[in-house]
Structure formats: structure tokens, C-alpha cells
Amino acid sequence: MDSAELRRPQDECRVLTEAVSQVALLWKLTNDQLGAILGLSPATASRLRSGAFTLEPTSKPFELGQYLVRLFRSLDAVMGSNDVGSMAWLRTANLDLGGRPIDLIRTIRGLSDVTDYVDDFRAHV
Structure with missing residues (x-):
């Protein structure tokens, strides 16, 4: 394995963690809300936002973070990048x-249902 292959999982973790943090910021999610969505405590959600915690690729919070980012991207497309x-x-x-x-x-x-709903709506637009 070369060094690029060794870095890839860490890069994916960092990128997803930053994306989830950005979604939380743009949608004004509290640490309680973000924690509930990802299956983390509010304290861990706070550490995620500050960069002191990174989502791990084999974890459920990583998978839920992917769904959250997918929901954000789909809703952003439907709403024409209107965060409000x-x-x-x-x-x-x-x-x-x-x-x-x-x-x-x-x-x-709920996260799955809402994401599928927005994806279905997006497919009709």
C-alpha cells in the first residue's frame, strides 16, 4: 500500500466531518439536534463542530453523517441554494x-424517510 492509499480513509473522515459541521452551521442545528441526528451525545457533537472529534468510517455516526449531507445537497438543489x-x-x-x-x-x-422524500421530489423537478 502506498501512502496515498493509507491517507484516503483519514481524508474521507475529515471531509465528511467538516461537511457535517458545515451543515449544522448553515441549518443552525444545536448540539442536541446534531447529536440526535448522528447518534452522538451533545458534548461529542460539540467536539465534532470544533474539530476535536472525527467521524470514523466504520461507525453508525459516519453513515448517518453521509445521509445528512445527502439531505443537505438534495434540499439545497430543490431550494436553489436558499439556506433560509x-x-x-x-x-x-x-x-x-x-x-x-x-x-x-x-x-x-426519519432521516432516511426525509432524505428519500426530498430525493423523490428532486427527481420530478
Whole structure:
């Protein structure tokens, strides 16, 4: 294995961790909300945001972080990169989903359902 192959997993971890932190910042997620979405404590979510904690590729929080970034990218495309519009959509009750997306994404099932919903909507646009 060369050094590039050894660095690749660390790079993926760093990039995803930074992307998740950026989503949390743009969507104004609290540490409690981010922790619930990723299955982490609020304290660990705080460390993630500060760069003191990195998501590991074999962990459930890493997988959930990928879903969160996917949701962000899909919603960003649907909303035309309007962060205020995206935040409003997340915080508004959605009859199709049966609740506010910001509340639903706190569970694995909810995060998956909301992501699939936005992806399906995006496919029709």
C-alpha cells in the first residue's frame, strides 16, 4: 500500500466531518439536534463542530453523517441554494411526512424517510 492509499480513509473522515459541521452551521442545528441526528451525545457533537472529534468510517455516526449531507445537497438543489428557505422547510410541518422534518431527522428512520422524500421530489423537478 502506498501512502496515498493509507491517507484516503483519514481524508474521507475529515471531509465528511467538516461537511457535517458545515451543515449544522448553515441549518443552525444545536448540539442536541446534531447529536440526535448522528447518534452522538451533545458534548461529542460539540467536539465534532470544533474539530476535536472525527467521524470514523466504520461507525453508525459516519453513515448517518453521509445521509445528512445527502439531505443537505438534495434540499439545497430543490431550494436553489436558499439556506433560509431550506431552514424554513425543515421547521415547517409537512403533511406528507407527518411532522416537521427537523424533528423527524432525529431518528434513523426519519432521516432516511426525509432524505428519500426530498430525493423523490428532486427527481420530478
